[in-house]
Amino acid sequence: MALPLAPFVATYWPHILSALLCFVLGSVFARAFSTVPPYGRRRRHSSVADGPLDPPPNDEENTLRVPYSLPGYGDGEMVRRSDRFYREMDTRRSVRDISDQPVPIEVIENCLRTAGTAPSGAHKQPWTFVAISSPEVKLEVRHIIEEEERINYEKRMSEQWLKDLELIGTGWSKPYLTRAPYVIIVFKQQFAVTEEGEKKTHYYQEISASIATGFLLVALHNAGLVTVTTTPMNAGPRLRALLDRPVGEKVLVLLPVGHPEEDATVPDLRRKALGEIMVLKD
Amino acid sequence: MALPLAPFVATYWPHILSALLCFVLGSVFARAFSTVPPYGRRRRHSSVADGPLDPPPNDEENTLRVPYSLPGYGDGEMVRRSDRFYREMDTRRSVRDISDQPVPIEVIENCLRTAGTAPSGAHKQPWTFVAISSPEVKLEVRHIIEEEERINYEKRMSEQWLKDLELIGTGWSKPYLTRAPYVIIVFKQQFAVTEEGEKKTHYYQEISASIATGFLLVALHNAGLVTVTTTPMNAGPRLRALLDRPVGEKVLVLLPVGHPEEDATVPDLRRKALGEIMVLKD
Incomplete structure (x- = not known):
């Protein structure tokens, strides 16, 4: 399979070598300049942390909404509760x-x-x-x-x-x-x-x-x-x-x-x- | 500055072109085969989720340890507390x-x-x-x-x-x-x-x-x-x-x-x- 290519390789080996070298160099550079922190790749800023705001709370076809309320503590009670919890x-x-x-x-x-x-x-x-x-x-x-x-x-x-x-x-x-x-x-x-x-x-x-x-x-x-x-x-x-x-x-x-x-x-x-x-x- | 290089470029432009092309190809491949999910780069598995176990709780030179204890509820009380909190x-x-x-x-x-x-x-x-x-x-x-x-x-x-x-x-x-x-x-x-x-x-x-x-x-x-x-x-x-x-x-x-x-x-x-x-x- 490789034999018919032999004369071609013999003639053009410097070109082939430089092509390979540049391919490797290119890939090395691409990796070096992508955002790789010391311990592995990480998400780009536009990925998860900046994902879509307000995603749908349910992907089923479910638009039913129900009322929602809370006990409603007074200001003093809220301060006391939050302080105790802390x-x-x-x-x-x-x-x-x-x-x-x-x-x-x-x-x-x-x-x-x-x-x-x-x-x-x-x-x-x-x-x-x-x-x-x-x-x-x-x-x-x-x-x-x-x-x-x-x-x-x-x-x-x-x-x-x-x-x-x-x-x-x-x-x-x-x-x-x-x-x-x-x-x-x-x-x-x-x-x-x-x-x-x-x-x-x-x-x-x-x-x-x-x-x-x-x-x-x-x-x-x-x-x-x-x-x-x-x-x-x-x-x-x-x-x-x-x-x-x-x-x-x-x-x-x-x-x-x-x-x-x-x-x-x-x-x-x-x-x-x-x-x-x-x-x-x- | 570039003039003395002109004869060199004239002679070897195919080599230079192929070198450039392979550099670009290499960088394109490197990017294509890095782990890029549909919505941006993400961490490799060995990164954060698999970071070092038991990292030092403090990187200051601080080996002082202090005793630690908790109220120590009985089993029944733990079940009641955890149920109420849920x-x-x-x-x-x-x-x-x-x-x-x-x-x-x-x-x-x-x-x-x-x-x-x-x-x-x-x-x-x-x-x-x-x-x-x-x-x-x-x-x-x-x-x-x-x-x-x-x-x-x-x-x-x-x-x-x-x-x-x-x-x-x-x-x-x-x-x-x-x-x-x-x-x-x-x-x-x-x-x-x-x-x-x-x-x-x-x-x-x-x-x-x-x-x-x-x-x-x-x-x-x-x-x-x-x-x-x-x-x-x-x-x-x-x-x-x-x-x-x-x-x-x-x-x-x-x-x-x-x-x-x-x-x-x-x-x-x-x-x-x-x-x-x-x-x-x-």
């Missing part, structure tokens, strides 16, 4: 010292129901919560994560990152993954498949599933439970396979859930003051 | 019929303080909340968004999208943006700038700022207020400029906040049942 939430912390004291499944269910009340782009509710109490499955999850974490620590993480981690004493070992009575893995659904087998992209799925995770964290704290919001680097596909989730679902965060150990400690860090996070235009 | 949150809805009844700034402040208690990647707290009560600024925000929305509706949105929107009766006009006593714009901070002028990328900023938005939505509802979570398509850069936010900050969501109108209505939609969002491995 003080309560300010006692929440990410805790890694989780005890093996059992937690009733009803509490987990109610907290996940609460997560499900979150708003979402076009009301797609693009989230799946896998709650694991099975010791065998928790052990497999731990194996997967520790295996990846060992590689992360040994090969994938920068020296600066490792130094940062040394300071707080974390490592690839994650005992809380088998000790906590529940491990909840939050999946974001990138698309839905209709009955006709058609893929329907879910917009805002990362924002939506993260907002729902926010609702879940508040609900867990309100119930008296602790967790630590973790993002299992490079373990997502293996976790998805282990838990039989469809291809369209991606691991968003992983939450070991339970009571704090009696001697639990947390890093002594501070939260930004209101003036550091709020800008008022009045 | 029922309360289940009454929350996205409301576009917002009245001009004033809201005390203390309530907004407490709700934003609550948002600030959310966890974040490496405790970077990568969020800024701009709360607007100034009628002039709200009007400018409305102008920007309505101008972009008019183009969105006329040129940028698909026919299917427009059809969906027709059904619920939305359009480019957003009266609630000037009527609501407060408009809160949530910015995610893509990086921080150190005192030495060095850029420090914030990982997980979209997940983190969205989780904080979840906390904010819960806090607003708890205070008796309503909002609608919107994402202003293509208006982000102009809003950032209007509000004098630094380049590293990007609009995540926009929330008009206030009391519901007396005759407020919401679409009659349903939330997925627990069995549709929860998978139990026990």
Whole structure:
């Protein structure tokens, strides 16, 4: 097959070589000047964060509207309620010292129901919560994560990152993954498949599933439970396979859930003051 | 300057042309085969969702740990608390019929303080909340968004999208943006700038700022207020400029906040049942 081309190649090899070289150079430049941050590609500004305003709350042909009202607290009561709620939430912390004291499944269910009340782009509710109490499955999850974490620590993480981690004493070992009575893995659904087998992209799925995770964290704290919001680097596909989730679902965060150990400690860090996070235009 | 090159160009122009052509081809291919979904570039799976597990809670040299405990409710009390909280949150809805009844700034402040208690990647707290009560600024925000929305509706949105929107009766006009006593714009901070002028990328900023938005939505509802979570398509850069936010900050969501109108209505939609969002491995 290649033989008839041989004289051509012999004559024009400098042209062919320069063409190939320039092709490679072009592709390298194109990649270099696309918006690639140090740790992977990210969405362009016009993508999710700037998706369509006011998406339809329902894509079914459903225009029926119903009245909506709230208790309607007075100003003083609103101030008191919001202050009390803030003080309560300010006692929440990410805790890694989780005890093996059992937690009733009803509490987990109610907290996940609460997560499900979150708003979402076009009301797609693009989230799946896998709650694991099975010791065998928790052990497999731990194996997967520790295996990846060992590689992360040994090969994938920068020296600066490792130094940062040394300071707080974390490592690839994650005992809380088998000790906590529940491990909840939050999946974001990138698309839905209709009955006709058609893929329907879910917009805002990362924002939506993260907002729902926010609702879940508040609900867990309100119930008296602790967790630590973790993002299992490079373990997502293996976790998805282990838990039989469809291809369209991606691991968003992983939450070991339970009571704090009696001697639990947390890093002594501070939260930004209101003036550091709020800008008022009045 | 170019003249001495003229004989060279005259002789070798086919080579130069083919080199240029291949450079362009290479760059086109590189772009075509990068992971670009229909609505813009997105993160690769190994990026944010799979970021490092257990990031350091603080990147300052701070290893001090403090004891942590919680009230420790009994099982029955946990079930009751979680059930009550779910029922309360289940009454929350996205409301576009917002009245001009004033809201005390203390309530907004407490709700934003609550948002600030959310966890974040490496405790970077990568969020800024701009709360607007100034009628002039709200009007400018409305102008920007309505101008972009008019183009969105006329040129940028698909026919299917427009059809969906027709059904619920939305359009480019957003009266609630000037009527609501407060408009809160949530910015995610893509990086921080150190005192030495060095850029420090914030990982997980979209997940983190969205989780904080979840906390904010819960806090607003708890205070008796309503909002609608919107994402202003293509208006982000102009809003950032209007509000004098630094380049590293990007609009995540926009929330008009206030009391519901007396005759407020919401679409009659349903939330997925627990069995549709929860998978139990026990």
